[in-house]
Amino acid sequence: MKTTFIRANNPKAFPAFDPDRVKQIASWLPTQPTGFGKPVSDRQAWEKIASLPGAARTIAKARRDAASPPPELPDELYLEFTRSGNRRRYEVPYFTRTQRILTFAKAEGFLNQGEFMPALEAELRALCADRSWVMSAHDADLENFNRTRYYGDLGATARALLAATVSWWFQDQLPADLRADIKANIMLRVLEPYREVFQTGEIKNGLWWMTTHSNWNAVCTANTVATALTVCDSVEERAEFVAAMEISNPFFLNGFTPDGYCSEGIGYWNFGFGYYLYMAAMVRLATDGKLDILDHPVVENTCAYAKNIMIDKSVAPAFADCAVNARPSTAILWLIQNTHPHTLRQRITIEDTSILKLLAFALIAFAEPTAAENLPPETPTIEPRHLFAEGGVFICRSLHGEQTFGAAIKGGHNAEIHNHNDVGSYLVVINNHAYLVDPGAEQYTRRTFSKDRYVSKILNSYGHPVPVVAGKLQNTGRAAKGVFTKTDFTDAQDTLVIDLTQAYHVPELTALTRTFTFFRTRPEIIIRDEVSFASPQTFSTAVVTFDKLFIRHQRSLTVYDGNGACAVDIAVTGADWTLDSEVIENPGTSNVPTRVGINLTTPVTAATVTVTIKPAPLSDDLPGFYREPDLTGLNPAVNDAITIQAKNIAEETGGAVVREPKADSDEDTVRRLMDWEAHVPLQEPKADSDEDAIKFWDKAGHALTWEFTVPADGRYALQVRACHAFGDGVARHVAVDGAPLNQEDTPFLFPGTGGWSTKTNQWREVWVAHNRKALILELKAGQHRLTMTNADNRGMKLDWLKIVPLP
Structure with a gap:
């Protein structure tokens, strides 16, 4: 049955629901409360998932985690956000708690032998005893911390659902007093x-x-x-919560434009709309299909957003507070x-459902497969x-032989959810890599969501590829907008004109337009800014990149990584100009x-700035990436x-390295655990390595030294077998017997190999070299020490090193 929607106008009071609606919903619900997934007593369901490869890894991780007690959450860490704005130091152990609970629960569900019940009970009791379930950054007045008043946030509601679900899965295994304590805490802190x-x-x-348009509404x-x-326990109580959900839903859905733009x-x-889809699946299950909250005009277009927003296979524009590498879940x-x-x-296929997170695991791992005739095409x-059109964003894509070429450009306004002042911003993508970018989200701090938000150059317009007009940045607010005044799309080219005048509060500004032309017969984009003033004023614009940059001269620059390059040519009328590069903090x-x-x-x-963008070859004069040395002679x-x-x-x-043998393998690989695991690297096996290999050697200053003996005086070259996924290379300082072999600002570069050799062999044998010249070691007979030091906070897997004689 279609859900009942009310008018969403963001009231100060939460609207009342219809008692008759509550009765109707109650008639659809089961008499007893029911969780999601399956109780562990349903061995057929759990054992089917336990047969998947990821289940064994989950069990192995649970055994490692069980060797340590639940991470502590001391008051000092909680209060650190209030004192300094640092939220991460508390959130690392905070989220570790929930990760461990799910790991122990899944591992015990897979094995069903009681091995992880003590650890699971200990984690759940620690959770119940925590002073606050709310994340420290969301407890501004410390009400939860001081236990003067409780409320749910993103973290507390997630903890409540995790504890409720695990308690339901293990309803016959967990002690009655613990299950009662879990329920009491859930009621007190969230419900x-x-x-x-x-x-x-x-x-x-x-x-x-409860009445916001942002992701918080759907998630919480x-x-x-x-x-x-x-x-x-009461079916009427459960029905009231569902009825309240129906009131909140329109507020959330009104956060999307009618064309589905997020x-x-x-x-x-992924987060907000993803949780709305999870919620839809759960209420559909709870009401035996009688309540469908997806029956709403904007839902279909918002589902299609995942397809429509992608510029290339795995690149979406990082507008607003979007991470630069985000892609659909x-x-x-x-x-x-x-x-x-x-x-x-x-x-879409998910080969191994055992590794999914809580809601995905509960709703997908136990689900019946979708009928083949209802599936999208495989290609x-x-x-x-x-x-x-309503969201104010244009995505364009083209294929030239095997080369993909695409772009995104936005109009919109500067009062969007998770807003940046970025009207007119754009990205250019070549072969699934964004060479010219919108910088995306900054690392969240207390300032990010304060009155000082737009002090950040990442969030204000300065860090975006948009103009600075008469020395002023873009305004904040819905009135600061970009208006599409022309959209002309043909087989030969797409042309879009955006009027940016209203984005700037400059009385002397009479007109500012940005014309975006995407050529389809050749991989080329032209972006032309035209400005006019009532009296002479300063004007500038910008391009932004995360990649290497080579300014050839006033009219040309190249942006590049180890896999490709993008040429940017500049022409200006109305004045002379300079190019000035600046790293944005x-x-x-x-x-x-x-x-x-x-x-x-x-x-x-009056002035015109024209930027022409197109793919370019990796020419030999581009500095800063690895080139094969000439070994002639x-x-x-x-x-x-x-x-x-x-x-x-x-x-x-x-750094620190320890060994961790992997089951069914004789090989080891060094892996540095994430901060929330152990603060130390581990060794685990690596397929396709010659013998043993090291990886996650990924912190600047982390130095490794090896000893070797040469039989005779002579010249030697250095070769390594390595792999990594950084297209523009990885940097290492090299020293022999304590003597550095490179300048501090010019470490040796090691080229990207396409990946980490996880599923396929991506190892590459590399001669250590600089500017096409192989490193030559003049060594005396006897023992020596070779040291390599991480110079760039990037990881590299290393299989072996060879000291190669040069006759």
């Missing part, structure tokens, strides 16, 4: 505060999300309602495939363009953009080389 709102209509501090509501369906970006689409696409398969680009369908992240300002040197009353005697296995490290500083 009672939510119920108070829909009973009184008063939206108190902390529960603002889905977690809360699913928890109520799992733990509330201004928060694909990452938050496979689990969310799987849910769409079950309800709106015609909106997908291609068929992806690629459309040449998509215009989000983005603390806490490795994505540090470079802004190249195209700055007119004198004030103008060197005649390296590879068969007589001294081979050093990478695992045989004589000394290590700046």
Whole structure:
């Protein structure tokens, strides 16, 4: 049955629901509360998942985790956000708690031997004893911390659903007192505060999300309602939570434009709309298909957003607070495939459901397969363009032989959800890589969501490829907008004109337009900015990149990585100009953009800046990436080389390596665990390595030293077998017997090999070289020490090193 929607106008009071509607919903619900997934007593369901490869890895991780107690969450860490704005130090152990609970629960469900029950009980009791379930960054007045008032946030509602689900899975195994404690905490911390709102209509501090347009609404509501369906004994109470959900839903869906555009970006689409889809699946299950919250005009277009927003196979524009590498979640696409398969680009399969996170695991791993006749095609369908007319974003794509070429450009306004002041921003993508970019989200701090948000150059317009007009950046607010004044799309070219005048509060500004032309018969884009003033004013614009940059001269620059390049040619009328590059600070992240300002040197009353963008070859004059050395005349005697296995490290500083043998393999690989695991690297096996290999050697200053002995005085070259996924290379300092062999600012580069050799052999044998000249070691007979030091915070797997004689 179609869900009941009310008018969404963001009221200060939560609207009352219809008692008759509650009765109707109650008639659809089961008499007893029911969770999602299957109880572990359903061995057929659990054992089917336990046979998948990821289940064995989950069990192995659970055994490692069980060796340590639950991570502590001391008050000092919680209060650190209030004192300094640092949220990460608390969130690392906070999320580790929930990860461990799910790991122990899944591992025990797979084995069903009681091995992980003590660890699972300990984690759940620690969770119940925590002072606050709310994330520290969401407890501004410390009400949860001081236990003066509770409310649910993204973290607390997720904890409630996790605890409720695990308690339901293990309803016959967990002690009765623990299950009672879990329910009491859920009611106190999450469900009672939510119920108070829909009973009184008063939206108190902390529960603002019940009528917001952002991802918080769908995520917190889905977690809360699913928890109520799992733990509330009274069918009437459960029906009230579902009825309250129906009131909240229109507020969330009104956050999308009618054409389905999500201004928060694909990452938050995964999160917010993904949870809306999870919620739809859960209420559909709970009501035996009688309640369908997907029956809403905007839902179909929002499902199609995942297809329409992609510029290339795995590149979406990072507008607003979107991560630069965000892409549609496979689990969310799987849910769409079950309800709106015609909106997908291609068929979605999930080979191993055992590794999915909580809701995806509960709703997908235990689900019956979709009938083949209802599935999208296996071969992806690629459309040449998509215009989000109401969202104000244009995506264009083309194929030239085997080369893909695409772009995205936005109009919109500067009051969008997770807004950046970025009207007119764009990206250019060649072969599935964005060479010219919008910089995307910054690392969140207390400032990010404060009155000082737009102090950040990542969030204000300065860090975006848009003009600076009369020395002023773009305004914030809905009135600061870009208007599409022309959209002309043909087989030969696509032309889009955006009026940017209203994005700037400059009284002297009479007109500012950006014309975007995408040629389809050749891989080329022309972006032309035309400006006019009532009196002479300064003007500049910019291009932005994360990649290497080579400014050839005033009219030309090249942006490149190890796999390709993008040529940017510049022409200006109205004044002379300079090109000035600047690194835009983005603390806490490795994505540090470079802004190249195209700055007119004198004030103008009218000017035109034209930027022509097209793919370019990797020419030999481009600095800063690896090139194969010319070995002519060197005649390296590879068969007589001294081979050093990478695992045989004589000394290590700046990191720690331990061994961790992998089941059914005789090989090891060094892996540095993430901060929330152990703060130390591990060794685990690596397929296709010669013997043992090292990996996740990924922190600057982490130095590895090996010892070797040469039989005679002579010249030697250095060769390594390595792999990594960084297209523009990885940097290492090299020293022999303590003497550095490179300048501090010119470390040796090691080329990308296409990946980490996880599923296929991506190892490459590399001569250590600089500017096409192989490194030559003059060595005396006897023992020596070779040291390589990480110079760039990038990882590289290393299989072996060879000291190769040069006769």
